[in-house]
Amino acid sequence: MTEPTNPAHEPLRDGQGNIIETVELTAEEQAARKRRARFTALALVAFIALIFVVTVVRLISNVGGGA
């Protein structure tokens, strides 16, 4: 499900000039894709934040334990 990238809706062509078949997304599908992309980004940020928190907490406890 790739969206045509040229705004004029000219058919995409490969190096030999052959038309590349593409899929036109409906408005609903585009909205769904945008939602998924946002959620994936949020999940990624949340995961990174969790790793950061784990690192800091373990670092503090290790430093505290070593002191």
Place this chain on the structure above:
Amino acid sequence: MTDTSAASGPGGAETSAPPAASSTTAGWRDYVLLMKPRVMTLVVFTGLAGYVAAPVAINPLLAAIAILAIAVGAGAAGAFNMAYDSDIDALMKRTRRRPVPTGRVPKDEAYAFAGVMSLGSVLLMGLATNYVAAGLLAFSIFFYCVIYTMWLKRSTPQNIVIGGAAGAFPPMIGWAVATGSVSLDAVILFAIIFLWTPPHSWALALYKSGDYQAASVPMMPVAKGAASTRFQIVIYTALYLAATVGPVLTGLGGVVYTIAAGVGGALFAALAVKVWRSKAGDVPNAEDELYAVRAGDKAARDLFAYSIAHLSLLFAALLVEHGAGAHVSLTQLIG
């Protein structure tokens, strides 16, 4: 972390809710459904109980992250199961409205979702706690996805007996989160859920056998008949109730736990005997709703519903005793 898609699997029963929307594109609810939230709830609860019952504690924030990792791991396994079983889910009334068989979530996407979450949960568990807990989590996901879903479920009526191990891991993982090891008490908690799974799952299978028959899943009532299943429910109930005595003997379970195991266990036994004497499952049936049954199947439905309550009660008792400082062992009481 087990399934109940065809087998009311190890770890509790689960059913699919109505589609999130009439649209064919997936909404966030579809991804939540993909993770089998009902199964996940029981997994988190028993995992938390295992952690709280352990004799030592870790930083509460790390413990919370570990429980989150258990939940995500369970969700990942559930998503894999839904993707792999979408063909048979589509044939069963109880599961046909799930996100993958309806096409709202493409199968490949469900696999990717499961894979990423599996890796993330195990990685998070390893970083936040220890490698024993992370290893157990990874193994439980593997066991559920490969041993149970891909191998046992469609090949043997012992599917949920052996596969029940996957759903029995969470309290052991919770214990390992706290202690970094596995002790006798952790093994007993594992055994309780492992032996609870057959009577729980077969009770459901008795009144949903039509569904399993339609999907050619060799659940016990389909493969060996309802009478044999009812008898085996009684046998496994006896083994389960024997296992529930374990924590009393080791001192892990105190007075509250003992009462829950004793009184609750007596009712469990009575319901199992009632199923044995009933005609439940004699006529294949497959109502749409999880708890909907015909008159002859009520005993099985009652045991199925009560089994969830009893297991929850046992682990709630451990949570209360160890989490709220209400643990008084029988030897302390007598002495």
